[in-house]
Amino acid sequence: MTAQPIKSEPVTQPESMTGAAAVVRALELAGTEYVFGYPGGAIMPVYDALPGSQLKHILVRHEQAAALAADAYARVTGKAGVCMATSGPGATNLVTGIANAFMDSVPLIAITGQTQTAMMGTDAFQEIDTFGITLPIVKHSFLVRDPAEIFNVFAEAFAVATQGRPGPVLIDLPKDVMQASFAVSPQNDHRARSTPWPDLDPALIEQASALIAASRRPVLYFGGGIAISRSEAALRAFHSRTGIPAVATLKGLGGLPTETPDFLGMLGMHGTRAANLAVNESDLLICAGARFDDRATGRLASFAPHAKVIHIDADASEISKLRHADIAIGGDMAKVLDALRPGPLSIAPWREHCAQNKTRWAMRYDAPGKGVFAPALLNELSRRAGDELIMTCDVGQHQMWVAQHCRFSRPQAHLTSAGLGTMGFGIPAGIGALFAEPKSTVITVTGDGSIMMNIHELATIKRYRLPLKILLLDNSQLGMVRQWQELFFEENFSEVDLYDNPDFAEIARAFGLEAFTVDRREEVDGAIDRLLSATGPILAHVRIDPRENVWPLVPPGASNSDMMEA
C-alpha cells in the first residue's frame, strides 16, 4: 500500500483549540475527504466541530455500515477510510467492520467516543472498553488522554494504517479530552513517520530467477497483496514476459484481467478445476501476496505436493507461517516482481497442458430449465458492465458465483469480504465504492439472507442519491449453509428456510428506490439492460432455484485435487 500523502507543514491555527477541533483539523491534514459515521453522546463534541470543516460526513443508519463503507472506500482509493461512532453500542457496532478490515488488510481509521476520563472504569452510561475489545482486531490503537497529543496520534494512526501491510487503527476519544482546550504549539504539527521498504537482496532475486528458469511446471499464485500494494502493473508485466500459468485467490481476482491467456481462474474450495489441477501438478509455486489461506489450499499437507515455493509478501510474518518457503522475499511487491528476470523459459508443453485443462473444464452456462441461472446472469452482467465495473458482494453462494463467473478488469473491480466473510458487506461496500469512484458502474450482488443484515442502508443510498445497482439473488434459503447441510450433514436442513422473506421489491420502493422482480430466464436480458441503464438507485429482485448449488467444490478437509462436481 502506498503511504497516504500527509501534509507536514506546521499547523497554523489559533493559539488555543479544543480537542474536537483538533480531531477535525487532523483529519483534514491527513487528506480525509469522507467520514462515514453515526453520532451519539460521547462523540458529540467532534460532531459539533464538523460543520464548516472540509470533511464530508456520510450519515449511515447503523455503525457497522460506516465501517464497511469506509473499508470499501479504502479498497478502491488506496487511502485510509475513516469511520466514526459514539461510545458503548456505537463502538461495538463498529467491531464487525473493524474485524473485516483487519482480516482483509484494509487501511481504516476507526474513531470512537468514550466516556469522560474520570468516569472510565466505573461502568458509566455507554461506557465499554473499546480499546480492550478491539485489541485483537486492530493493527494498533490509541486511547487519547491529552488533547495536545491529538495531532501526533492521528499522524501516527494514518501512517500505521497505510504503511507496510495495511490494517485498521482505532482512536478512542474520551469526551472531556474532546471538550478541553489546549495551547497549539509548534510541536503540534502533523508529522507522520515513514517506514521505507527494505532494499531488495540481489542474491535472493538471482536465486528466485534461477529457480523459475529451472522449473518446467511453474504456477504463479497471487492474492490480495497485489491489490493492496497496487502492484497489478508489475504482476501483469511479469506474467506477460514469462507466460507462467496463473491462479488467483478470492482477493486476487482482477490482478490479471479475467480473459488473460494462461490465467486459470480462482483456486481453492470453489476454484476452477484447471487452477487446482495446475497447482497440484506444479513443481514451483511463485506465491505473490497470498498467504496459503485454508480456503485456497484445502488440506494443507497435500497442497502443491511437488512444488518448491518462492514466497513474496510485504508482511514477513506471513512467510513460512503455513507452508515452508524455499525462497522468501519480503518487501515492496512491485519492485520484487519487476526485478525477477528468469529469461526464456522451457514451459511450452506445460502451458499447453494447462490451456487444455482450462478449455476442458470451462464453466458452462447451458443449464436446463426456464428459471434464472444465476451464473449465466452474473457472467453476462459483468461483461456488459465493462471496464467501469466495480462489483461488491455479500457472503454466501452468490459470492462464490461472482468470483467464478464475473469478469474483472482490475483488482478494485471486485470488493468482497474474504477473510471474515461478513454477511451484510455488500450494500455498505457499494456505498463506499460510489463515494470513491462516483463515475464507475457499481453493482452490489447480494442474497436474501445477506441483504437483511444491512437493509437499512437503502436509506443511505436514497439520502445521497447514490446510483447503486443492487442485484438480489433470492433463493429463499441461506443457500450456502443449505448446500453444506445437503452435502455434509446428511440433508438435515436446519434453520435455513427463509420462506417468509418480505417482498424485497416493495421494501426497496418504500425506501425510495426503483425496483422490479424477475422470475424467468427470458426476462434476464431486459433486466440487465434496465439495471445498467438506470441513472438512480435500483434493485433487481431475481428469484432463483433454491436447489442450485455452487460447483465445483472441494469438501472441507479434502485436497484440492478431490473436487466434487454437480
Place this chain on the structure above:
Amino acid sequence: MSNRIEIDFTRSEGAVLRLIGLVERKGFDVCSVDMPETGPGPARLTLGVSPRDASRRMDVLGRHVAKMYGVTAVRSEATREPCLERAS
C-alpha cells in the same frame, strides 16, 4: 520443549496486554511473565511460552511480535522443559 521470548518495546497504554494477547492468540501458552519496573520509555518483557501444537513455530511468532507497533527487538531461545504439560 518450551521457549523464552524477550521483547524490547516502548511503554504505552495497553502495550503489555497487546503483546501477551498476541502470543496467546498465535497458539502459545504463556507460562511465565517477567518485566522489571521501569518508567516511561523503553521496557523489556520476558515470557516463558509453550506451543499448543507442533505446527506453532517460534520464528513465526517472533516475526509476528516484531512487527507490532512500538516493538524494537525480539529474541527467543529454547529452554529445557515444557512449561505446561498438555493431555495428549
